Amino acid sequence: xxxxxxxxxxxxxxxxxxxxxxxxxxxxxxxxxxxxxxxxxxxxxxxxxxxxxxxxxxxxxxxxxxxxxxxxxxxxxxxxxxxxxxxxxxxxxxxxxxxxxxxxxxxxxxxxxxxxxxxxxxxxxxxxxxxxxxxxxxxxxxxxxxxxxxxxxxxxxxxxxxxxxxxxxxxxxxxxxxxxxxxxxxxxxxxxxxxxxxxxxxxxxxxxxxxxxxxxxxxxxxxxxxxxxxxxxxxxxxxxxxxxxxxxxxxxxxxxxxxxxxxxxxxxxxxxxxxxxxxxxxxxxxxxxxxxxxxxxxxxxxxxxxxxxxxxxxxxxxxxxxxxxxxxxxxxxxxxxxxxxxxxxxxxxxxxxxxxxxxxxxxxxxxxxxxxxxxxxxxxxxxxxxxxxxxxxxxxxxxxxxxxx
Numbered sequence: 001x002x003x004x005x006x007x008x009x010x011x012x013x014x015x016x017x018x019x020x021x022x023x024x025x026x027x028x029x030x031x032x033x034x035x036x037x038x039x040x041x042x043x044x045x046x047x048x049x050x051x052x053x054x055x056x057x058x059x060x061x062x063x064x065x066x067x068x069x070x071x072x073x074x075x076x077x078x079x080x081x082x083x084x085x086x087x088x089x090x091x092x093x094x095x096x097x098x099x100x101x102x103x104x105x106x107x108x109x110x111x112x113x114x115x116x117x118x119x120x121x122x123x124x125x126x127x128x129x130x131x132x133x134x135x136x137x138x139x140x141x142x143x144x145x146x147x148x149x150x151x152x153x154x155x156x157x158x159x160x161x162x163x164x165x166x167x168x169x170x171x172x173x174x175x176x177x178x179x180x181x182x183x184x185x186x187x188x189x190x191x192x193x194x195x196x197x198x199x200x201x202x203x204x205x206x207x208x209x210x211x212x213x214x215x216x217x218x219x220x221x222x223x224x225x226x227x228x229x230x231x232x233x234x235x236x237x238x239x240x241x242x243x244x245x246x247x248x249x250x251x252x253x254x255x256x257x258x259x260x261x262x263x264x265x266x267x268x269x270x271x272x273x274x275x276x277x278x279x280x281x282x283x284x285x286x287x288x289x290x291x292x293x294x295x296x297x298x299x300x301x302x303x304x305x306x307x308x309x310x311x312x313x314x315x316x317x318x319x320x321x322x323x324x325x326x327x328x329x330x331x332x333x334x335x336x337x338x339x340x341x342x343x344x345x346x347x348x349x350x351x352x353x354x355x356x357x358x359x360x361x362x363x364x365x366x367x368x369x370x371x372x373x374x375x376x377x378x379x380x381x382x383x384x385x386x387x388x389x390x391x392x393x394x395x396x397x398x399x400x401x402x403x404x405x
Contacts, residue, residue: 003323009393012320018303018311021385025232033368033395037383038206038348041232047295054291066287073290074259074281078240081231081297084305085204085223086214087242093277094227094293095285098205098239099128101224102172104280105241106136107254109170109199109222112247116169116198117142124149126178129203133172142169153339154182160189164196171198175213176206176346179373181338183211183346187218194219205229209300210347210384211309215242222247230308230347230383231300233293241280248276257282303385311384312347320389321349321380324396332403337377347384350377351399362402368395 002008013019025042034042058066078092085092095101110119121133123146137144145163149155154177163171171193175184186202193200202223207213209230215223223242227233243251256271258264259281263272273279300308314320325336329351337350353359353376360372371379378399382392 003320004327006390006393006397009320009389012314012389016311016389018307018384019388021299021303022388024299025386027386029367031367033391033398035368035370035380035382035387035392035395037232037386038210038229038379038381039371040228040235041230041296041383042386043234043292044232044295044299046299047232047234047292050291050295051288054287059287070285070287073287073294074238074285075278077290077294077297078277080294080301081208081227081240084213084231084297084300085208085225085242086212086216086218087223088216088245090277091215091245091248092240092242093280094238094240094290095281096239096241098203098224098226099132100282101239101241102129102201102203103132103136104254104282105201105222105224105243106132106170106172108251109201110136110140110142111254112251113169113197113199116167118145118163118168119143120145120147120163120168120171120198122147122149122155122173124151124154124177124179125172126174126203126205129172129174143167147171147173149177150182152180152182152337153344154180155184155189157185157188157192160192164193164198166197168193168196168198171200172203173200174203174206176204176211178206179337179377179379180350181206181346181348183207183339183344186213186215186220190218190220206346206348209297209305209308210312212305215244220244227293227296231293232296232383232385234289234296237289237293237296238286241277243277243280245276248279249273253280253282255282259283259285299385308384312382313342321382321392321396324393325349325351328396328400329403332400334403347382349380349382351380352376353378353403359399359402363395363398366398366402368398370395 077094204225228237337352
């Protein structure tokens with residue numbers, strides 16, 4: 001069968017072992033082609049029901065008594081998430097935003113290396129991380145060492161050797177490049193940094209729920225991420241923070257909040273941090289966001305990250321998105337802005353074109369929702385639980401028509 005034929009996409013959908021999960025998402029308009037789940041996942045039906053339950057039943061009827069079972073939500077949902085990122089129970093807390101957690105984790109890491117005066121980050125790192133690092137460096141008088149990234153293949157492990165010495169305290173790095181979807185070698189980079197005595201803070205925003213992650217096997221120190229992309233937790237859903245068990249009590253969080261107090265309701269005169277990951281909490285958790293995030297995380301856990309990864313690789317590689325790019329879009333001036341090797345690429349595909357900004361806007365007008373990333377990429381998000389093969393086919397067919405026009 002012709003790989004570019006619509007019937008081929010439909011055949012892939014019929015054979016998809018994760019196909020039934022699509023029906024568990026709210027899709028009010030089947031004509032909308034949604035290829036942006038890598039920025040904001042579709043809403044699971046159960047998440048909308050969870051929001052209704054928390055507001056109409058728990059909040060409305062239990063009132064403040066609801067805190068009897070709400071208080072442990074950041075830890076409970078953290079333990080639910082832990083296996084998806086290769087962490088152990090008691091190493092993850094779901095709370096605050098990715099940016100806040102990144103600032104807290106980076107601050108604690110820098111405090112743990114007070115004799116060192118440099119911090120490293122990739123030149124192509126997501127803007128929030130760069131901005132946080134620039135702010136920390138300015139406040140502490142630190143040198144920033146910039147790691148050059150290949151625009152498609154991402155960061156080479158050998159670049160770590162160029163910046164890692166006795167003065168480097170911390171490296172901040174995304175496991176998946178937000179533009180190209182290139183996957184960094186978490187274990188190798190962590191090992192190179194550790195040889196120099198430096199710590200690594202990983203951002204898992206574009207990898208959690210998309211690809212297998214093993215923070216434990218990779219000996220990761222710290223990690224953060226969000227729950228609203230592939231984990232389908234909803235807009236503004238809480239982020240999460242991972243601290244390796246052996247470091248939780250050794251490192252000191254920069255914010256001493258009430259929710260991290262050992263005897264919280266004793267209202268003691270001094271801060272006495274709770275042991276373990278609970279000591280990294282800060283303030284009151286947002287229960288609506290946590291309720292929706294818990295459902296999204298549970299869906300990914302039920303599907304299994306290995307099956308999610310297999311579908312993501314099929315959808316991106318020769319069986320679908322990239323085969324369509326090669327056949328339809330390359331002759332019309334597009335190039336692949338992601339690694340061609342599926343083992344090196346996560347779950348979005350970057351299509352490079354000089355007119356990418358305009359094309360993305362025109363796709364939106366046709367109810368094909370992708371996103372533009374400067375300077376010249378259209379990102380096609382392949383969210384395995386909610387995106388169908390036919391959806392990808394229809395979206396790229398629309399792009400072909402625009403290029404012809």
